[in-house]
Amino acid sequence: xxxxxxxxxxxxxxxxxxxxxxxxxxxxxxxxxxxxxxxxxxxxxxxxxxxxxxxxxxxxxxxxxxxxxxxxxxxxxxxxxxxxxxxxxxxxxxxxxxxxxxxxxxxxxxxx
Amino acid sequence: xxxxxxxxxxxxxxxxxxxxxxxxxxxxxxxxxxxxxxxxxxxxxxxxxxxxxxxxxxxxxxxxxxxxxxxxxxxxxxxxxxxxxxxxxxxxxxxxxxxxxxxxxxxxxxxxxxxxxxxxxxx
Numbered sequence: 001x002x003x004x005x006x007x008x009x010x011x012x013x014x015x016x017x018x019x020x021x022x023x024x025x026x027x028x029x030x031x032x033x034x035x036x037x038x039x040x041x042x043x044x045x046x047x048x049x050x051x052x053x054x055x056x057x058x059x060x061x062x063x064x065x066x067x068x069x070x071x072x073x074x075x076x077x078x079x080x081x082x083x084x085x086x087x088x089x090x091x092x093x094x095x096x097x098x099x100x101x102x103x104x105x106x107x108x109x110x111x112x
Numbered sequence: 113x114x115x116x117x118x119x120x121x122x123x124x125x126x127x128x129x130x131x132x133x134x135x136x137x138x139x140x141x142x143x144x145x146x147x148x149x150x151x152x153x154x155x156x157x158x159x160x161x162x163x164x165x166x167x168x169x170x171x172x173x174x175x176x177x178x179x180x181x182x183x184x185x186x187x188x189x190x191x192x193x194x195x196x197x198x199x200x201x202x203x204x205x206x207x208x209x210x211x212x213x214x215x216x217x218x219x220x221x222x223x224x225x226x227x228x229x230x231x232x233x234x235x
Binding site: 039 | 149156157158159174175207209211214216217218220221222223225226227228
């Protein structure tokens with residue numbers, strides 16, 4: 001199975017400051033159709049997960065533009081340009097390229 | 113509004129059977145796959161399996177193959193997750209989510225989620 005490794009696992013951030021989460025895969029996530037099926041999800045406390053980013057860098061409708069995704073191959077990053085209080089929660093990367101699909105362990109973002 | 117609405121919380125004893133549901137609305141239920149995701153208390157997300165309600169094509173994550181059964185009734189736009197004999201280790205929140213699949217790739221991953229069903233298994 002493809003292993004998705006996130007870092008850090010815990011990320012204390014000051015309000016208004018940037019935050020960055022890394023996600024590395026044990027194999028390239030480029031599919032045979034040329035697309036890279038790497039997604040990012042946010043799970044706020046007590047809520048269902050919500051998809052933020054799909055195919056590495058595409059923001060879902062309604063997702064603030066302070067969230068951005070980047071990367072290629074095996075190395076991916078989710079960035080929050082200026083953290084707001086509502087961004088507290090756990091963030092997961094997930095690959096949909098290789099069967100069986102796999103999630104990262106999650107990164108907990110909290111306010112300092 | 114596109115939504116997935118799950119059945120309510122369950123409290124069961126070890127060895128009992130259980131079937132929880134996920135009802136889709138606001139979109140063509142037979143045009144998307146439905147997946148099930150487990151979240152054990154305080155832990156991360158684990159993908160369990162998927163079903164295509166259009167033809168009931170079902171695929172399981174190897175970790176969950178043989179442990180649960182996924183089914184769907186397209187006439188009522190509802191997918192199900194069931195256990196024949198629950199264990200204490202099945203205690204978790206279970207989410208359903210919508211996705212699109214081509215071959216073995218999840219081309220549109222979990223864009224809509226249900227609110228979750230908490231399953232507690234305790235003697």
